[in-house]
Amino acid sequence: MNKILYVVDSNSKKDYHYDITSDTIIYHFSINSTIKVDINIINEGVQLYYYYNNINYDDNSFSIQVHHLNQSTHSELFIHGVNVLKNRLHYNVEGIVDKDFSNCICNQENQIINLKSGKSTICPILKIDNYNVDSNHSAYIGRFSEEKLFYMMSRGLTRKDSYRLLLNGFLLNSDSLDASKIVDFTKEINKI
Amino acid sequence: MLEIKNLSCSVVDNDISILNDFSLTIKEGEVHVIMGPNGTGKSTLAKVIMGHYKYKVLDGDILIDGESILNLDVDLRAKKGLFLCMQDPISIDGVSNSEFLRTAKNSITGSKTNLYSFIQDMEQAMRDVCLDSSMMHRSLNQGFSGGEKKKNEILQMKFLKPKYIILDELDSGLDVDSLRIVCENINNYMKTNKDCSLLIITHYPRILEYLKPDYVHILKDGSIQHTGDINLAFDVEKNGYSSINNLSGDDSFE
Numbered sequence: 454m455n456k457i458l459y460v461v462d463s464n465s466k467k468d469y470h471y472d473i474t475s476d477t478i479i480y481h482f483s484i485n486s487t488i489k490v491d492i493n494i495i496n497e498g499v500q501l502y503y504y505y506n507n508i509n510y511d512d513n514s515f516s517i518q519v520h521h522l523n524q525s526t527h528s529e530l531f532i533h534g535v536n537v538l539k540n541r542l543h544y545n546v547e548g549i550v551d552k553d554f555s556n557c558i559c560n561q562e563n564q565i566i567n568l569k570s571g572k573s574t575i576c577p578i579l580k581i582d583n584y585n586v587d588s589n590h591s592a593y594i595g596r597f598s599e600e601k602l603f604y605m606m607s608r609g610l611t612r613k614d615s616y617r618l619l620l621n622g623f624l625l626n627s628d629s630l631d632a633s634k635i636v637d638f639t640k641e642i643n644k645i
Numbered sequence: 646m647l648e649i650k651n652l653s654c655s656v657v658d659n660d661i662s663i664l665n666d667f668s669l670t671i672k673e674g675e676v677h678v679i680m681g682p683n684g685t686g687k688s689t690l691a692k693v694i695m696g697h698y699k700y701k702v703l704d705g706d707i708l709i710d711g712e713s714i715l716n717l718d719v720d721l722r723a724k725k726g727l728f729l730c731m732q733d734p735i736s737i738d739g740v741s742n743s744e745f746l747r748t749a750k751n752s753i754t755g756s757k758t759n760l761y762s763f764i765q766d767m768e769q770a771m772r773d774v775c776l777d778s779s780m781m782h783r784s785l786n787q788g789f790s791g792g793e794k795k796k797n798e799i800l801q802m803k804f805l806k807p808k809y810i811i812l813d814e815l816d817s818g819l820d821v822d823s824l825r826i827v828c829e830n831i832n833n834y835m836k837t838n839k840d841c842s843l844l845i846i847t848h849y850p851r852i853l854e855y856l857k858p859d860y861v862h863i864l865k866d867g868s869i870q871h872t873g874d875i876n877l878a879f880d881v882e883k884n885g886y887s888s889i890n891n892l893s894g895d896d897s898f899e
Contacts, residue, residue, distance in 0.1 A: 598735075599698055600735055601735055601737055603695075603697055603698060603719060604731070604734065604735045604737070605737070605745070605749075606718065606719035606720040606723070607695050607719050607720075607722075607727075607728075607729050607731075608723060608728075608745070608746075608749040608753075608801060608805060609720055609723040609724055609752040609753040609805060610720055610745075610748055610749055610752050611720050611752060612718070612720070614752060618737075618740045618745065618748060619737070619739075619740065621739070621740070622737065622738060622739020622784070623739055625739070626738070626739050
């Protein structure tokens with residue numbers, strides 16, 4: 454990847470706009486924030502990997518639009534959130550490929566873990582106007598699986614340690630992360 | 646000593662009993678085998694001993710060294726020395742093998758494991774079970790083949806040093822070479838941990854060519870119907886469970 458960007462937000466309401474002209478990874482971490490993101494993939498053959506990981510205590514939303522503005526462009530979105538309290542969390546995740554742009558790949562994977570009885574919604578949206586496009590989406594809202602907790606506890610981990618490992622795995626979901634850039638976010642995970 | 650006394654249990658949301666008045670005593674160093682037709686409660690037994698959330702105990706008790714473990718959470722049962730080698734180990738994305746095992750080791754021993762010696766030990770253990778060392782850093786069981794998952798279970802066993810090991814269909818999904826490798830590791834573990842006991846749940850006697858049992862029990866309708874030696878397992882393979890009533894055995898084994 455040519456570019457790797459780290460973005461960290463805390464208790465804020467922000468809009469972001471990116472014009473992507475070369476292969477890019479964006480790691481976006483937010484704590485209790487409402488975020489809107491608009492991305493244009495400009496150049497032919499360019500790849501975008503976008504990781505959004507967020508921890509929420511109050512009502513928040515995340516909205517993203519990815520416009521494929523050239524052929525053979527590729528977007529992969531990984532949107533992971535944890536709803537800690539009884540708050541509301543909403544995702545609107547949109548991938549757009551116009552009819553002039555073929556051979557694109559436009560994928561998104563969305564998950565929200567409700568730790569308590571929070572209300573969460575995910576709207577995965579794919580507006581694909583070209584037949585020669587690979588596009589997939591997935592959405593999951595729920596709790597951590599009891600079967601996973603059983604497995605971990607059967608090896609001696611306490612429930613608390615099991616949750617901590619699961620939360621770290623869920624919210625720091627890329628092998629190539631530079632931990633020094635997200636110290637505050639990592640600390641926040643350990644507070645949950 | 647692991648004692649299961651008159652145990653009856655069902656799934657949490659249903660009172661239909663799966664195990665009925667099941668009793669079994671496993672003394673230090675003993676190897677017991679449980680065989681039985683599908684749906685007779687073999688895997689349920691393993692999970693109930695470990696404290697699985699889907700099952701409830703209706704009657705009876707499970708004791709380790711004379712103390713009941715029924716009120717203990719799953720992790721505390723593991724700390725008592727129980728280890729369940731699962732039939733289909735679950736995959737956990739984002740949690741690396743090494744991170745998981747180190748946390749488990751710290752939890753079981755109650756002290757922090759030195760990182761350097763942990764990595765060295767893990768590399769050696771991975772060589773022992775013929776797993777590629779790169780798997781140390783991969784997500785737990787994620788993308789592992791059936792055989793690799795089972796080897797990973799034995800790797801965990803070697804690290805956590807349990808006293809009571811339950812193998813729930815260890816042989817399913819293992820090719821002949823892999824079965825030999827995991828059984829050699831279990832035998833070596835048993836040799837160096839003489840007080841360790843083994844409960845093997847299986848459908849096939851092939852695994853018993855490597856792990857020599859002291860007792861073979863036939864489970865039917867939630868309780869032990871027959872007990873014998875390894876020849877009972879071979880008889881079952883040859884003649885099936887339908888012939889079980891004609892087999893000699895010690896029905897009152899406990």
